[in-house]
Amino acid sequence: MNLALKRSVVKGSCQLLALNKYSLYQYLKNIDTILYDADGVLWQNDKPLRGAVETFNALRAMGKKSFICTNNSYESALAVWKKAKNMDLLVGKDEILTSGQAMARFLSEQNFHRKVYAIGGQGIVDELKLVGISCLPLDPPNTDSDFINKIVLDPEVGAVVVGMDKDFDAHKITKATCYLRDPDVMFVATNRDLAYPAAPGRMIPGAGVMVAAIQAASLRAPYTCGKPKPYFCSHIMRQGLLQPEHTLMVGDTMATDIQFGYNCSFQTLLVGTGVSSYKDALAAQESSEPFMYQQVPDKFVSKLSDLLPFLFSRNR
Numbered sequence: 001m002n003l004a005l006k007r008s009v010v011k012g013s014c015q016l017l018a019l020n021k022y023s024l025y026q027y028l029k030n031i032d033t034i035l036y037d038a039d040g041v042l043w044q045n046d047k048p049l050r051g052a053v054e055t056f057n058a059l060r061a062m063g064k065k066s067f068i069c070t071n072n073s074y075e076s077a078l079a080v081w082k083k084a085k086n087m088d089l090l091v092g093k094d095e096i097l098t099s100g101q102a103m104a105r106f107l108s109e110q111n112f113h114r115k116v117y118a119i120g121g122q123g124i125v126d127e128l129k130l131v132g133i134s135c136l137p138l139d140p141p142n143t144d145s146d147f148i149n150k151i152v153l154d155p156e157v158g159a160v161v162v163g164m165d166k167d168f169d170a171h172k173i174t175k176a177t178c179y180l181r182d183p184d185v186m187f188v189a190t191n192r193d194l195a196y197p198a199a200p201g202r203m204i205p206g207a208g209v210m211v212a213a214i215q216a217a218s219l220r221a222p223y224t225c226g227k228p229k230p231y232f233c234s235h236i237m238r239q240g241l242l243q244p245e246h247t248l249m250v251g252d253t254m255a256t257d258i259q260f261g262y263n264c265s266f267q268t269l270l271v272g273t274g275v276s277s278y279k280d281a282l283a284a285q286e287s288s289e290p291f292m293y294q295q296v297p298d299k300f301v302s303k304l305s306d307l308l309p310f311l312f313s314r315n316r
Contacts, residue, residue, distance in 0.1 A: 013285060014270070014284075016299070017300060019306055024307060027299075031247070031248045032064065032065060032246040033064065033067070033243075034066050034248045034249075035247065035249045035250065035266070036069065036250045036251075037250065037252055037253070037274075038072065038080065040252030040273055040275060043083075043087065044197070044273070045199075049273055049303065053087055054305070055304050055307055056304070057088075060090050065241070067236070068096050068097070069249075071098070071206075072100075073100035073121065073124055073163035073226070074100075074164045075100075077093075077098045078096075078126070098226075099227070099232065102232050103163075103190045106225050106231065107159060108131040112159060115133075115156045116134070116158070117135075117157045117159070117176065119161070119210060120165050120210075124190065142169060151178060157185065159187075160180055160214070161188045162176065162210050163207045168210050176217075180218040187218070187221070187222040187223070188222055189223070189224045191226030191227065191256070192226075193206035193207055193208050194208040195275070197274060226256075228259035228260035229263070230260075247266045247267065249267070249268050250268075250271060250304065252271050252274025254270065254275075254284060254296075258294075258295050259294055268297045271303055272300065272301070273303045278300045281296055284296045
């Protein structure tokens with residue numbers, strides 16, 4: 001499915017979000033739905049960011065419909081929901097969107113009935129199972145120097161799915177490439193995120209690194225299901241659960257979250273608790289590179305919890 005929604009904006013311009021009760025009320029009054037990225041916005045390294053839970057719940061108390069939208073495919077949507085609930089976030093099971101979930105929906109909509117060779121975490125296997133698609137067991141780390149001659153290919157495999165894999169290695173690249181030599185085998189990426197912050201000044205490679213390696217080796221480009229592709233949330237758009245002109249995307253990464261908001265014609269708010277900074281937004285705003293304006297957020301705030309003291313649901 002190729003859903004493409006385009007803004008009329010030609011040049012991006014990022015402004016600091018005014019933090020006072022009146023300005024914030026004016027900013028939020030036409031927002032009915034808020035989509036939040038998870039890592040870097042609500043939590044980091046499985047720990048809630050300070051004040052983020054309270055801010056999320058306060059915005060819900062103001063009547064804002066809310067979804068948590070993560071490109072993390074290592075965990076299933078159910079696992080992400082359980083994590084959110086353990087942090088006391090007021091969110092329902094059907095208000096969690098993941099790139100693994102989008103990938104499973106994509107294959108189901110293609111009437112896919114063969115097996116999947118997956119590179120990634122258990123979340124991919126779990127999401128495929130929910131839509132009735134079988135997946136080969138995940139490969140363990142391989143230290144055999146003669147692995148190439150020992151690779152066994154299952155002729156029933158009809159798709160290679162790639163997501164974040166903490167044990168990514170040459171064995172998995174080779175096996176995926178062998179499958180993808182068959183043009184009838186689909187190549188599907190959960191997302192193309194290049195890196196995630198793991199600690200101050202420390203980044204770990206994301207699914208985009210794994211996807212790029214297999215793309216280079218196989219000479220094939222994948223279909224990507226996660227952010228920034230509009231397909232990620234196309235199903236809730238079709239169901240009328242949100243209207244783009246009244247939707248706000250809150251994220252920490254310009255290349256995925258803000259680009260996703262642009263692609264879907266959402267308003268966008270960048271927070272400085274993850275990958276991208278206000279300095280990055282200003283650099284993109286002044287960039288001469290084509291289409292960088294699409295990654296410029298409408299507004300910036302240092303952290304989500306900066307909104308909390310000025311929300312009307314907290315000051316009645």
